[in-house]
Amino acid sequence: MRRVGRAVALILALAVAAGAGWYLSPKPAAPLAPPFAASALSDAPALAARGPHKVGVMDVSLINPDQPNLLGINPVTRSIPRADRKLDLLVWYPASLSPGQEEKTQYSFTTPVVADIPTGNLPPTLSVDGRAARDATPDRQGGPWPLVVFSHGFRNFAAGYTQMAENLASKGYVVVSIEHRDAETGPLMPLELSFGNTVATRAADQRFVIAELSRRAGAAGDPLSGLLDPTRIGLMGYSMGGFGALVTMGAGFDPKGPLYPLVPGGLLDKDVAGSDSLRAAIPAGVKALVAFAPWGGGSRLRAWSPEGLAAVTVPSLFIVGDQDDVSGFADGVKWVHDQMTGSDRRLLIYQGARHNVAGDPTPPQLSHYFQFVERYEEPVWRRDRILAINTHFITAFLDTHLKGSANAGAYLQVPTPKAGDGVWNADKPVGAAMAVPADPATAGYWPGFQRRWALGLEMHHTAATTAQ
Known part of the structure; x- marks a missing residue:
């Protein structure tokens, strides 16, 4: 049975390893006329442009003491050692620049290993x-x-999502990207061990970072003191990061499900659905959840039961491609979305997209290798277009739930579930005209999008129905 479990886990890990990673920021575009601000694409939706604030970035390192380390499991006794777990963070924030200081930096990381x-x-x-x-x-x-x-x-990098992070910081957010340091595989590190450790640590990492940042927000003399509000937190995750975010917010593991027995040592016990330990670990300050193509819903290795997912009550935004072949769509992300009946939730779908619906573009040094392009890009969608659309809707979602902005919320109220079914008043010119929420002439079109350009997208809104 152990051999079968390891084989299944290996297949699973290989599938997840095909997901996206970290990328290069393109050069900013020239300034555009209103309603766009500098650096927005000419075809970007209304809320995609950077905001009014200058952006700073700092490195912060945290140590979560005495954590179980599945990577060090004893192959004979199956005992799991404990060790301090280091978590490096990239922190973006609204900044005051000194004379001559520019918004310029470089993010460095190790080139990933590709077998062939x-x-x-x-x-x-x-x-x-x-x-x-x-x-x-x-x-x-x-x-x-x-x-x-x-x-x-899984096996991505904190610096792989810089464009989105910098954009949100320019709009008045402190954005923190966690470096989880998933183990690279090789002769001494089986892939199933690396992936199993990710399953066991994602939610724990997120909870610790949220708790520690919340503590530092009120600690005199700390660089983060007075900078962030621990009562207004948005939690975002991509793929395995999204998997962890769901657990963090109360989606308890199904002990009878196929994933649960594959992680040894009882490492998932504290997060079993309905347990007091799970309920006690949900961070109270999180008011919004964004999940990019979260893994864990596929029936073959499903992590949760419908009852476990129904326990998530925070408002949520799912972003996924309807051809996702890593997390799955109908038997995957959409299934997870549909079971989260305790959450007021939205599902943004890229028609024709696979799994790589988050992250920056492929670095040019790697772009001539299809192995990297396949890992980070989409076969149908432009990367800059995906980033602009994601930023538009994430801005609307976070501004609504973390800042209480009714104006931002209007951009979430799409008149048709499928963007291509939108209707625009025929008298309006094509040009740079954009649908405005308060304009009756464009009320039948997705707000914030240019005429003819809201296409290939779906947005579904489902109110919470489960009493908590």
């Missing part, structure tokens, strides 16, 4: 450009700012 590309053919490290001022003075004038915590996919 000799490592000697690739640079050992990559450095990508960002639009943030390193260690700039935090702007606390309008704060404390809402906090957004982001959790990456």
